[in-house]
Amino acid sequence: MSSESPLVVLPGETIDPSLIPTHKKNPLRLGPGLRHIPPSEIVPTVAGQLVVDHRKTSMWIEYNGGRYIPSQGDLIIGQIARSATDFYYVSLSPYTPNATLPHLAFESATKKTRPQLASGELVYARVSLANRHMDPELECVNSSTGKADGLGPLKDGMVFDVSLGFARRLLMAKSREEGKVEVLEALGEEGLAFETAVGRNGKVWVGSESVKTAVMVGRALRETDEKGLGVEAQRKLVKKLVREMR
Amino acid sequence: MPLDTSAYSLALLRVDGRRWNELRRIHAQIRTQAAADGSSYLEMGHTKVMCVVNGPSEPGPRRGATSGGGGGGGQSKNAEVAVNIVIAGFSSVDRKRRGRGDKHILELQSTISQALAASLHTHLFPHSTINISLHVLSQDGSLLAALINAATLACVDAGIPMTDYVAACTAGSTSTYAANDEGADPLLDMNHQEEQELPGLTVATLGDSDRVAVLVCESRVQVSRLEGMLAVGVDGCKQVREILDRVVREKGIKMIQEGTVERGVGLNDMELD
């Protein structure tokens, strides 16, 4: 990753060719927000921060959009809209076409043992197919191992809406270093017991024995997101919330 | 034409000769329309309304197709209560043209729909619709109350399961809004003339509890008047409920006697005279 100050690009801008990573063998991989115009031009299609990874010869644009566009491999939290003969219709975000989730795409699910989900219930799922011509498809099982890997129906708990960019930051492998999000760790250090599931579609599910804890986690997440708090401010916010609620 | 309220304090009689706590004559019939699933005809004084209930019925193909995504809910788990009100042109003194989008009528429809939806067991009929259509033949005050009562009766006739009757009536006060006189009397069941001149409200309660399903006040009145008016109104609703209940029972007895309905178990304790 480039260590310089963030480079902000606008749609249609030309990208300095020196920034484009090259490798002898590996082809260049373009992430979201970039478009390749043959023969050799690469043009941003959204406004955001250009991120270049020389090691993986990939580049993409980091942006905080308002609408979730499914892409393969994303973990999402969906809401069951209704059930059809052999799949569920799942709503990823309001007012968008539903995704489909086959009845048998759950861990060790057969015709008889499959989970029965009513409309309005939540599932944590992976996007298994996404392209612009078809409705997205979901799965709650790793198709190669047959294991759930933590995916499946979400019972109880509460869902909080956050921005897409924040959800992405939460989902980063090193969310503290790269994403600058520490609010969940800070809450955990305060001795609060809770579990979370972050959906790439801007939803965070928080489960906890105590209603108070879940509310607190939700408020901390929302406030961090809305006010764009830094790491220090996040710690301060957590301290404040814990004081308030006790 | 202003209403002379000064006479009230002399004899404690209202313009139509009632005392403060008297209802007007309520006459009601059920099963008046052979074609409908449930129907009723109700008079409260000179306010006359008819009601026809159809359903619960599954929707046609047009409604069933969910439009592109929409909300997360998908199909509804409860039956929808659709209310349609037609106010006949000849129902009041001045012939007022009311368009289809008349907000007052839309508000009445929404109120009746929401009030009945809370009492009817709509969860027993998922994805279906209960159609209630109300016709106003004559208006003389307490219109909303009469509509609610008629709709309740028709729903009973249609055999839609419900927790209890939703009975409604109006209550008013002899004080004008500005006057804070403590001597003002509450009035039960207002007619058109009284509604024009005096503050009032419409109350609907569930069964013989004190729980208020609908409370609509559209006139300016002192807060201190509210308690008295509400108490009188709730009490009036209980009286109305008794009357509605009698209508249903009498019709039931008649149907058994005529042999339309088989005399089943548990009906023996009903007085068949």
Add this chain to the structure above:
Amino acid sequence: MPREAEPSANEKAFLLKALQDEQIRLDGREFDQYRPLELTFGDEYGVANVSLGKTKILAKASAEVTVPFADRPLDGIFTIATELSPMAAPHFEVNRPTETEVLLSRLLEKTVRRSGALDTESLCLVAGQKCWSVRVDVHVLSHDGNLTDAACFAVVAALRHFRKPDTSMENGVLTVYTPAEREPVPLGWLHSPFCVTWSFFGEEGETALLDADWMEEQVRVASVTISLNRHGEICQIAKLGGVPVEAVALLQCTSVALTKVKEFSTYLDDKLAEDAKRRDKGGFMAELRAENDRIVG
């Protein structure tokens, strides 16, 4: 027509559990606490921008001279127009009023117009021939619940802030003065009504909340909107169906509503006074000033 997006079953269950078992709201407010209410006036007279948490409403009052209605020759015309566009929430469509919009405009109509807050007789210029037509346009910019209370506040604020051009009648000639000729005059205002909406939760509506946000509105089983002015006069009550609520609870709601209305009233008076001070450039001395205001571009 797109339907309103419903919250998931988990969210509904959690919200109710939090309210009923733990007595907490998701945003940490007390049950009878409003979200921060903010009012700003525009540069023009009669523009009020109200925000109640994330709910944002813009109301603009305007006036023009027209012919009065034939059946009310001595009254001016006063209309309130509401608009819920897709800007507020995606399930609203342009030119197709939803039930929410109809009920909102009826409530404003009953609260402000029918309660006689504006003296419509003072809008009459020439009996039967000319009168002012005052119109308030309510635009919902962002919808996060409790539109009624915010919209009502915005309408009242806009009307009280509004100034209509001054007029005079001489020998049967009606003159309307521009603001440069004569200072515009405020409307004939009689009292300021405000709406307070309670939402009820639970099987029998035993939990009552003030100022529900959108999520709470979607989960509630009944609501009652009470309009009052600071003198303790009810202008309107609307509990339009929903789960039945104990009559005694409704009376309590009304008395709490009265205290809230008094707070609103004071807040609006303060804001109006503040704005008047900002506009007043120094009274007599300003009038004597010879120089013109320079517009620095």
